[in-house]
Amino acid sequence: MGFLDREHSVAGPGWTRWLVPPAALAVHLSIGQIYGYSVFNKPLSRLISGDLNAEAGAPGDWSLFQVGLIFSVALFFLGASSAIFGKWVEREGPRKTMFASALLFCGGFFVAALGVKLHSLPLVIFGNGVLGGIGLGLGYISPVSTLIKWFPDRPGLATGMAIMGFGGGALIGSPLGTALMTRFASDGTLGVGSTFLVMGAVYLIMMLFGAFLIRVPADGWKPAGWSPKPQAAGGMISSHNVLVEQAFRTPQFWLLFAVLFLNVTAGIGVLGQASVMIQEMFSDRVLGAGNGVTAAAAAGFVGLLSIFNMAGRFIWSSTSDRIGRKPTYMIFFALGAVLYFLIPMFGNMGSLALFVAGFCVIMSMYGGGFATIPAYLRDMFGTANVGAIHGRLLLAWSAAAIVGPSLVNGFRDSQIKAGIPAAQAYSTTMYIMAALLVVGFVANLLVRPVAEKFWAENRAPAPSHD
Amino acid sequence: MTRSTPEPTEQLSPVIYLTWLVPGIPLVWGVWQTLIKVSQLFQ
Numbered sequence: 001m002g003f004l005d006r007e008h009s010v011a012g013p014g015w016t017r018w019l020v021p022p023a024a025l026a027v028h029l030s031i032g033q034i035y036g037y038s039v040f041n042k043p044l045s046r047l048i049s050g051d052l053n054a055e056a057g058a059p060g061d062w063s064l065f066q067v068g069l070i071f072s073v074a075l076f077f078l079g080a081s082s083a084i085f086g087k088w089v090e091r092e093g094p095r096k097t098m099f100a101s102a103l104l105f106c107g108g109f110f111v112a113a114l115g116v117k118l119h120s121l122p123l124v125i126f127g128n129g130v131l132g133g134i135g136l137g138l139g140y141i142s143p144v145s146t147l148i149k150w151f152p153d154r155p156g157l158a159t160g161m162a163i164m165g166f167g168g169g170a171l172i173g174s175p176l177g178t179a180l181m182t183r184f185a186s187d188g189t190l191g192v193g194s195t196f197l198v199m200g201a202v203y204l205i206m207m208l209f210g211a212f213l214i215r216v217p218a219d220g221w222k223p224a225g226w227s228p229k230p231q232a233a234g235g236m237i238s239s240h241n242v243l244v245e246q247a248f249r250t251p252q253f254w255l256l257f258a259v260l261f262l263n264v265t266a267g268i269g270v271l272g273q274a275s276v277m278i279q280e281m282f283s284d285r286v287l288g289a290g291n292g293v294t295a296a297a298a299a300g301f302v303g304l305l306s307i308f309n310m311a312g313r314f315i316w317s318s319t320s321d322r323i324g325r326k327p328t329y330m331i332f333f334a335l336g337a338v339l340y341f342l343i344p345m346f347g348n349m350g351s352l353a354l355f356v357a358g359f360c361v362i363m364s365m366y367g368g369g370f371a372t373i374p375a376y377l378r379d380m381f382g383t384a385n386v387g388a389i390h391g392r393l394l395l396a397w398s399a400a401a402i403v404g405p406s407l408v409n410g411f412r413d414s415q416i417k418a419g420i421p422a423a424q425a426y427s428t429t430m431y432i433m434a435a436l437l438v439v440g441f442v443a444n445l446l447v448r449p450v451a452e453k454f455w456a457e458n459r460a461p462a463p464s465h466d
Numbered sequence: 467m468t469r470s471t472p473e474p475t476e477q478l479s480p481v482i483y484l485t486w487l488v489p490g491i492p493l494v495w496g497v498w499q500t501l502i503k504v505s506q507l508f509q
Contacts, residue, residue, distance in 0.1 A: 018482050025489040165489065171496030209488055300507030303500040356507070 004211075006093030011215035017150040017223070019213055024143035024162035026210035027098055030203040031105055031139040032169015034074055034132070035306075039177045041067045043190040047119055050188045062121050070129045072401075077133025079398025082141045085134075086391025087244055089142050094214045097142040102207035105135025109200030116193035139207070140166065140394070144374045145387030149217050152383070153226050155375040156325075160317025163371040167310035171303075173199075236326060240455040241382030247389045252380050252450050255443050259329055260373050261396035261403075262440035266336060266433045267366025269404030270359070271309070273412070274302050280422040281347045281355070293352070301356060308360040309367040316368025317375065325376040326447060332365040333441035340434035344427035370397075380450055407432060 002008060011017075042052060044067045049058035057063075089097045108131035115123030143162050151158035180198055184191025228239065247253050270277070275298040284292035293301070320328040339358045346354040377393065378386045408429050415425035452458060 016478070016482060018478060019485055022486045022489050025493075029489050029493060165493070168493050168496060171500045172492050173496075175496065175499035206488070206492075213485065294506075296506040297509070298507075300504045303503040304507060307497065307500055307504070 004096040004099050006091075006096070006216060009093055009095040009215050010218050011221075015215055017217070020143070020147060020150050020215065021158060021161040023098075023210040023213035024147055025165040026206045026213075027101065027139045027143060028162050028165030029169050029172060030206045030210075031101070031136045032166040033173030033177075033199070033203065034071070034078075034136060035167075035170030036172075036174030036177065037071050037074070037128070039174050039181075040192060040195075043181060043192045044070075044116070044124070046190060047116065047192065050190060052190065060119075066121060070125050073125055073129030074133035074136060075401045076398055077130055078136040078140065079395045079401075081134040081137030082391035082394045083137075084391075085138060086141060086388030087385075089138060089391065090145060090385060090388045093216055094142045094146045095211050097138050098207065098211035098214060101135045101139035101142060102204055102211060103135070104131045105139060106200040106204040106207065108132030108135060109196045109203070113193045113196035113200070116196065137391070137394070141387050141391045143210075143214065144390055145383065145385075146214060146216055148374065148378050148383055148386055149221075151223075152228065153223055154318070154321050155378050156321040156372060157314075157318040159374040160314040160371040163317070163374075164310055164313040164367075166370075167306070167313050167367050170306055171310065176202075236324060236449060237379045238382055238449060240450075240452075240457065241384035242380075242389075242450055242454050243456050244385050244388045244392070246454045246456070247381050247385070248392065250381075250450050250454050252447055253389070253393070255447050256373065256376060256380070257393055257396045258443040259376075259440055259447075260369060260393060261400050262436050262443065263329070263332055263336075263366065263369035264397055264400035265404040265407070266340070266436050266440075267309075267363065267369070267404070268400055269406075269408035269429075270433070271305060271363065271366070272405045273408050274305055274359070275299065277426055278355070281426060282350070282352050283423060286423050287350055287352075301359075304356065305359060305363045308363040312364025312367035313371035316365065317371035320372045320375060325372060325379055326444060328368070328372055329376075329444040330441065332369055333437045333444060336362055336365055337434040337437040337441070340430045340437065343430050344424075347423065347426070380447070382456075384456070 041064060045062050045064050046052055046054065046057050048061045085097075108127040108129075111127030111131060112124045113127075115121070115125075115127055144159055147158040147162055148155045177195060177199065180195040181191045184194035184198075242250070275295075278293050278301050279295065279298045282293040284290065286292065316328060316332075339362050343355060343358050346358060373393065374386060374390050377389050381389050408426075411429040411432065412425050415428060416422060
């Protein structure tokens with residue numbers, strides 16, 4: 001297995017760096033399937049009854065709440081594994097870690113297929129949730145620092161291409177899962193187990209393609225004709241590296257943690273509730289009989305948000321190479337807060353077009369926040385340990401994945417209980433989201449270059465006296 | 467921020483374009499499937 005080692009994946013002379021983004025994209029497109037996992041929720045909750053149209057499952061069928069645990073467990077293990085294994089990923093290089101990610105993520109599908117066959121929820125959770133989640137974490141961070149090293153001149157563009165893949169993964173995973181279940185469904189079975197087996201095999205091929213294609217640059221490599229411009233003192237791009245343990249102690253790490261947490265919290269809660277929200281805010285009662293948003297149109301709205309979420313990752317991240325990371329997040333937070341403040345007004349006006357346009361911009365900035373953060377970390381903490389530092393920062397994502405949906409659902413439910421019509425129940429939530437983004441604006445404003453005492457060269461270990 | 471000097475034009479061979487097709491084809495298929503759903507919003 002020596003071919004997986006870092007030293008065997010060093011690019012030879014003349015190898016082009018433009019082969020690295022498709023390798024990273026292949027992995028991120030695969031693991032991004034988790035965002036489309038909800039297509040399995042209902043079928044998994046009807047495995048015994050075998051009837052998707054029934055109001056409730058047969059005795060022994062899992063509830064939707066139980067099935068929803070699979071996604072939550074996967075996201076938890078994504079955050080945990082990227083934080084725990086970040087240093088290992090940095091040390092072993094991208095090929096070995098992508099390989100491990102492929103085995104775990106796709107092996108998780110095979111274990112889950114067995115769980116479906118045996119009707120064992122713990123086995124499905126272990127497969128797609130635990131194994132799949134660890135594979136997600138490793139796969140998410142593995143190509144990031146490699147891309148930054150290959151594209152020191154355009155780190156935002158490079159990481160944007162890969163992380164765009166994670167956003168695009170749902171666009172593939174969701175229709176692929178639906179099409180395969182339709183293909184494999186037969187009398188009394190919904191085809192979930194067979195779908196898991198095929199998806200595991202397809203994603204394994206895609207991810208191994210990425211693992212074998214990827215290369216790390218030789219030490220000292222830089223793009224032909226490019227040289228970093230010397231930074232003025234106090235500049236926002238550091239040419240010094242910070243160790244992972246030290247990064248954890250800097251205020252910059254926690255400010256960027258807050259930046260990512262607040263940006264994700266504001267987006268993720270809405271993304272999960274988008275279908276219900278648009279149907280309630282633009283129902284027949286609000287727009288007149290026959291003019292309300294149907295379930296099919298709401299699904300189209302969710303699809304549109306997914307496209308903007310994906311495109312925003314590439315567009316905003318590459319834009320940050322030109323305008324700088326800090327100004328990019330300033331735009332996210334300022335424009336996001338204004339839009340969240342205006343959305344209830346768009347609803348009251350009955351303007352579906354403005355409502356949809358507003359959320360499309362918000363979702364592009366949600367995706368952009370994910371894609372721009374690795375380059376921001378590179379600017380602050382240097383290139384050497386950016387993968388491991390990024391892994392730890394992703395805990396902010398896990399935290400936001402819990403807080404965001406709870407905020408949106410909790411406030412909506414309390415408003416409805418208080419007798420407020422469903423169409424207006426989201427207003428308070430939108431104002432809270434706007435306030436969160438204002439806090440994020442301040443956190444981003446406070447980001448300054450890392451103090452010299454944290455630089456790795458200033459923290460060399462004391463010489464041994466034995 | 468750093469205003470980096472762009473590298474000289476990098477030669478991209480047909481192999482590179484073919485390699486991009488591996489993630490590109492599924493991505494385009496996924497976007498197309500999603501756009502079909504999106505069209506429901508405007509009907």
